[in-house]
Amino acid sequence: AAPDIDWERPLSGKVAVVTGAARGIGATIAEVFARDGATVIVADIPAAGEALTQTANKVGGTALALDVTAPDAADRIAEFATERFGGLDIIVHNAGITRDKLLANMDEGRWNSVLEVNLAAPHRITAGLVEKGALKSGGRVVDVSSIAGIAGNRGQTNYGASKAGVIGMVNAEAPKLAEHGVTINAVAPGFIETAMTAAIPLGTREAGRLLSSLLQGGQTVDVAETIAYFASPASNAVSGNVVRVCGQAMI
Numbered sequence: 001a002a003p004d005i006d007w008e009r010p011l012s013g014k015v016a017v018v019t020g021a022a023r024g025i026g027a028t029i030a031e032v033f034a035r036d037g038a039t040v041i042v043a044d045i046p047a048a049g050e051a052l053t054q055t056a057n058k059v060g061g062t063a064l065a066l067d068v069t070a071p072d073a074a075d076r077i078a079e080f081a082t083e084r085f086g087g088l089d090i091i092v093h094n095a096g097i098t099r100d101k102l103l104a105n106m107d108e109g110r111w112n113s114v115l116e117v118n119l120a121a122p123h124r125i126t127a128g129l130v131e132k133g134a135l136k137s138g139g140r141v142v143d144v145s146s147i148a149g150i151a152g153n154r155g156q157t158n159y160g161a162s163k164a165g166v167i168g169m170v171n172a173e174a175p176k177l178a179e180h181g182v183t184i185n186a187v188a189p190g191f192i193e194t195a196m197t198a199a200i201p202l203g204t205r206e207a208g209r210l211l212s213s214l215l216q217g218g219q220t221v222d223v224a225e226t227i228a229y230f231a232s233p234a235s236n237a238v239s240g241n242v243v244r245v246c247g248q249a250m251i
């Protein structure tokens with residue numbers, strides 16, 4: 001029989017952590033989760049400061065100053081969620097960075113920092129939470145890949161490798177998480193209008209927008225609503241999947 005779910009607020013009673021939530025896609029995920037009834041913890045680096053507080057206030061959530069690359073990040077997330085709200089149901093690994101450079105100038109520093117934030121940290125946190133049994137049965141992990149991990153992007157060897165890695169990681173983690181009653185899925189956004197893409201040089205930025213058949217960049221809410229589906233009871237039987245949110249682009 002179908003479980004008894006309040007479809008007006010499908011995340012009611014759920015505790016969710018969204019990383020990189022001070023601004024951009026993460027802030028909109030927090031907003032959509034709060035609308036859907038979740039108790040939302042918004043996490044971002046300490047330097048995000050006031051922006052993180054503002055997002056927390058806007059969505060009626062709680063701020064957690066946390067660099068996802070900290071070795072004890074999983075412990076801190078688990079403790080924060082458990083002490084304040086009695087447990088953790090949903091984690092969205094949204095924090096991500098770019099450090100673009102053409103191949104010849106792709107130094108170790110840029111390579112390592114992007115791989116660390118975008119790929120190693122989500123893995124370390126998911127593994128840590130599972131090891132501690134911190135994610136409740138019925139829980140959700142959602143990772144953020146990118147079209148850059150599926151199709152190539154000039155100057156983004158590090159970023160593309162990290163985001164392709166996210167897809168491999170999600171595929172591999174799904175059976176293990178299933179043992180704990182937890183699903184894991186990923187979104188692969190195309191060009192979305194945020195501070196991250198505003199930093200791209202104008203010509204490349206316009207080319208990015210034109211790759212979408214909508215002929216414009218996507219909005220943060222387009223990504224957030226897809227993630228909300230993966231967080232909701234509606235996706236109970238869906239794990240190990242990647243959904244492209246690419247403005248109907250054929251890539």
Ligand code: NAI
Nearest residue numbers: 020024025044045067068094095096146189191192194196
């Ligand atoms: P953004 O740059 O606007 O926001 C990213 C947030 O992550 C920032 O608030 C930043 O402070 C935070 N962050 C960075 N490093 C962190 C760390 N070590 N620990 C905790 N927080 C950290 O970026 P945007 O555009 O909102 O991107 C969000 C996610 O979506 C990223 O994973 C990005 O790679 C991905 N994405 C974005 C696309 C776009 O077109 N904007 C396309 C495809 C994927």
